[in-house]
Amino acid sequence: MFRRRLTGVLAAGVATAAMLAGCGGDAADGPVTLKVLTWEPGGSEYWQQVKTSFEASHQNIKLDLQSVPFDKYPEVQGPYITSQSGPDVMANNAGLELFDRRGAYVPLGDRAAEINKDLVTYSGACEGFDTSKDCFGVPFSYQGNVMYFNKDVLRGAGLDPENPPVTWDEFGAACEAIKNSGKTCLALGLSGTFPAYWDFPEIARNYLTEDDIRGLLAGTLSWKDPKLVQVLEKLAEITTKGWTNKNAPSITMLPDGADIFQRGDAGFAGTIISDAVNWEAFGKALGDDKLGVTRWPVINQSAPLAGKFSGIEGAVYGVTKWSEKKEAGLEFITWLAGKDNGELWVKHAKSQPLNKNVDPALLPSSPAFKKIQEFVAEPTLHAGVMLSGPEADALARGWQQITLGQLTVDKWADQMQQALERSPTKKQGN
Amino acid sequence: MSISTASAADSAVATNPPPPVRRNRRPLHAREWWLGALLVLPGMALAVTFKLVPLIRGVITSFESSSGFGDSSFAGWDNFTRMFDDPVVLASFRNALLVVATLPVWIVLPLVLSVLIHQRAPGWKFFRAVYFVPYTIAPIVVGIMFRQILSPDGPINALLRAVGLEPLAIEWLNGQNSALFSLVAVALWSFFGLGVMTYLAGLATIPEEVLEAAYLDGAGFWRRLFSVVVPMLRPTVAYWSVLCASGVLIWLFPLIYALTQGGPGNATMLPEYLVFLTTFQFLDRGYGSAIGIALFVFVAVLSIFSVRHMFKEGTRKPR
Numbered sequence: 001m002f003r004r005r006l007t008g009v010l011a012a013g014v015a016t017a018a019m020l021a022g023c024g025g026d027a028a029d030g031p032v033t034l035k036v037l038t039w040e041p042g043g044s045e046y047w048q049q050v051k052t053s054f055e056a057s058h059q060n061i062k063l064d065l066q067s068v069p070f071d072k073y074p075e076v077q078g079p080y081i082t083s084q085s086g087p088d089v090m091a092n093n094a095g096l097e098l099f100d101r102r103g104a105y106v107p108l109g110d111r112a113a114e115i116n117k118d119l120v121t122y123s124g125a126c127e128g129f130d131t132s133k134d135c136f137g138v139p140f141s142y143q144g145n146v147m148y149f150n151k152d153v154l155r156g157a158g159l160d161p162e163n164p165p166v167t168w169d170e171f172g173a174a175c176e177a178i179k180n181s182g183k184t185c186l187a188l189g190l191s192g193t194f195p196a197y198w199d200f201p202e203i204a205r206n207y208l209t210e211d212d213i214r215g216l217l218a219g220t221l222s223w224k225d226p227k228l229v230q231v232l233e234k235l236a237e238i239t240t241k242g243w244t245n246k247n248a249p250s251i252t253m254l255p256d257g258a259d260i261f262q263r264g265d266a267g268f269a270g271t272i273i274s275d276a277v278n279w280e281a282f283g284k285a286l287g288d289d290k291l292g293v294t295r296w297p298v299i300n301q302s303a304p305l306a307g308k309f310s311g312i313e314g315a316v317y318g319v320t321k322w323s324e325k326k327e328a329g330l331e332f333i334t335w336l337a338g339k340d341n342g343e344l345w346v347k348h349a350k351s352q353p354l355n356k357n358v359d360p361a362l363l364p365s366s367p368a369f370k371k372i373q374e375f376v377a378e379p380t381l382h383a384g385v386m387l388s389g390p391e392a393d394a395l396a397r398g399w400q401q402i403t404l405g406q407l408t409v410d411k412w413a414d415q416m417q418q419a420l421e422r423s424p425t426k427k428q429g430n
Numbered sequence: 431m432s433i434s435t436a437s438a439a440d441s442a443v444a445t446n447p448p449p450p451v452r453r454n455r456r457p458l459h460a461r462e463w464w465l466g467a468l469l470v471l472p473g474m475a476l477a478v479t480f481k482l483v484p485l486i487r488g489v490i491t492s493f494e495s496s497s498g499f500g501d502s503s504f505a506g507w508d509n510f511t512r513m514f515d516d517p518v519v520l521a522s523f524r525n526a527l528l529v530v531a532t533l534p535v536w537i538v539l540p541l542v543l544s545v546l547i548h549q550r551a552p553g554w555k556f557f558r559a560v561y562f563v564p565y566t567i568a569p570i571v572v573g574i575m576f577r578q579i580l581s582p583d584g585p586i587n588a589l590l591r592a593v594g595l596e597p598l599a600i601e602w603l604n605g606q607n608s609a610l611f612s613l614v615a616v617a618l619w620s621f622f623g624l625g626v627m628t629y630l631a632g633l634a635t636i637p638e639e640v641l642e643a644a645y646l647d648g649a650g651f652w653r654r655l656f657s658v659v660v661p662m663l664r665p666t667v668a669y670w671s672v673l674c675a676s677g678v679l680i681w682l683f684p685l686i687y688a689l690t691q692g693g694p695g696n697a698t699m700l701p702e703y704l705v706f707l708t709t710f711q712f713l714d715r716g717y718g719s720a721i722g723i724a725l726f727v728f729v730a731v732l733s734i735f736s737v738r739h740m741f742k743e744g745t746r747k748p749r
Binding site: 082100101102104191246249250388389390393396397398400401404406407418424425427 | 495496497498499500501516517518577580581582583601603604605606690691692693694695696707709710711712713714715717
């Protein structure tokens with residue numbers, strides 16, 4: 001009997017040891033190769049630097065980067081997740097996109113705070129934007145929306161480019177002046193979700209509190225709520241008042257809408273500060289001296305979040321649950337959150353870092369970038385990433401229809417509510 | 431003429447031959463059967479692995495409820511009943527019916543053009559090549575190209591304005607109805623060359639003398655088309671009809687993706703694009719599969735009549 005028990009204990013011990021070796025005991029026999037699935041935010045040059053620098057400082061870990069275009073990424077990632085196989089490290093955008101796929105990642109537990117200690121924020125990588133709950137990965141970039149402007153176009157319309165419009169009314173007046181000068185006021189492309197997703201939080205900050213935004217995330221704030229209906233009304237005004245290019249409903253924001261701005265044919269462009277298009281791309285196209293940046297015009301001066309910056313972490317990298325190289329994966333994502341990578345990010349991707357210790361001397365000297373530093377200093381929650389897939393889609397489609405005169409704001413609110421009720425991630429009682 | 435030298439008795443035996451000796455033929459028959467099975471087996475294995483298994487997997491997934499790519503649970507008929515209350519799903523199937531309504535154009539236009547080419551109308555060699563060229567362009571490229579061509583300030587509207595047809599210069603891809611029919615027109619432009627080629631292959635099987643005889647009898651173009659060509663080309667027409675009936679509902683994805691993304695609103699939303707959106711953007715795998723299965727049934731019902739007709743035509747004994 002004792003022998004049988006001993007055999008059983010030994011067998012269990014061997015099995016546990018084998019499992020632990022499989023789970024985390026990597027790098028025992030030479031360098032470990034980590035497979036990383038990425039859409040290369042910041043560009044391929046930056047990722048080449050990531051590989052070179054990380055491998056130089058970690059002789060026992062090699063990186064095998066599988067790069068997929070951003071718009072194809074979910075299609076490639078989905079089968080990996082459903083088959084519970086593939087990369088050791090993967091990325092997802094902070095917010096609901098990550099929450100939807102969190103089942104693929106190892107929760108970081110207490111190590112989250114330790115790994116992310118030098119980051120400005122990392123709540124977008126955590127459940128419910130709450131760092132006391134499970135966090136699933138590590139961000140290294142900072143994302144959000146601003147209004148870029150072309151100083152020459154403003155000047156040509158008789159406006160002072162050093163004092164861009166601050167309020168909604170001033171913006172409307174500026175648009176009339178720019179339109180009269182023969183240019184488009186706001187470059188926009190409504191085919192696809194980007195503008196709806198980017199512009200919504202900038203209006204929403206004028207009506208919602210942080211609690212409301214959390215309600216939006218939880219799915220408890222109805223789209224019939226007067227505050228959200230007002231947000232939709234103001235969003236509709238952008239196109240119905242004729243502030244944008246007429247072909248907005250049939251073109252995309254990236255690249256079509258951004259191209260209008262980069263060609264010098266529009267006064268303003270509401271886009272982002274990192275990744276796909278940013279101050280650097282616009283600065284290259286127009287010249288840094290001609291590029292200005294400002295907050296979105298304020299609608300309600302008294303709203304508590306009106307003067308804030310809707311900030312959100314960029315891509316979040318986490319270690320996959322099925323990886324047999326979890327320790328090496330953790331090592332890599334810890335390095336991603338560090339100062340060295342933050343400096344690479346600024347130097348090669350020319351984007352907004354999230355690490356507080358990045359050498360200020362490395363930060364770009366562009367006036368637009370310096371202005372962005374002022375905005376990001378006063379952050380609040382980004383309402384755009386609180387939208388589920390069906391809501392973001394319905395927001396974009398509704399805005400198209402409003403622009404074409406095919407829909408009323410009330411009907412739009414109805415459609416948004418229906419989309420909320422269709423959202424699998426926001427089903428009440430889940 | 432041959433003269434029989436056999437006796438009457440022999441002759442009787444000859445007219446009533448004894449039943450074949452099965453014992454001798456069975457091994458040959460079995461060998462043929464096994465050889466046939468062996469040849470069919472790889473095709474069967476591929477069909478089962480890549481058609482039947484994914485279909486069954488799709489059916490199973492359609493009965494599951496999942497959030498994101500996490501674990502799923504059994505949902506019963508929920509995903510299917512949900513479709514009846516979902517305005518986007520209903521809009522997509524309504525659009526699918528409108529697309530199906532354009533089928534006569536898909537079937538008749540290439541037929542007329544192929545007959546013109548077949549009877550060597552002026553420039554037939556040039557047109558034979560030109561009609562087929564769009565089919566060789568990747569649909570995603572076609573979509574990007576036509577997004578420019580059909581834009582409000584694009585070349586089509588510029589041309590219409592230049593020739594004084596300003597009222598016809600509409601927003602092709604932005605109208606509630608014009609968007610869907612513009613999309614179908616682009617798809618037709620892209621695919622009808624394949625139909626012309628298919629019909630030309632069928633026309634090659636019709637004896638020249640038949641058409642010549644009809645011509646000599648004074649039959650005009652349309653008379654020859656409907657009284658001679660169509661009846662003789664029935665199997666080809668049926669084949670092309672089946673291909674189009676299913677194709678118009680499952681070929682359009684890249685064009686929707688590049689041209690309209692289902693918009694404006696849901697004006698160009700078709701079930702196949704909705705399956706993609708629901709599964710990969712909304713991460714609602716079970717519901718996406720249910721919409722996919724509904725589309726499968728829709729296409730199957732649509733195709734089954736033509737397939738049945740084709741089978742009848744194919745198995746009809748010559749008179």
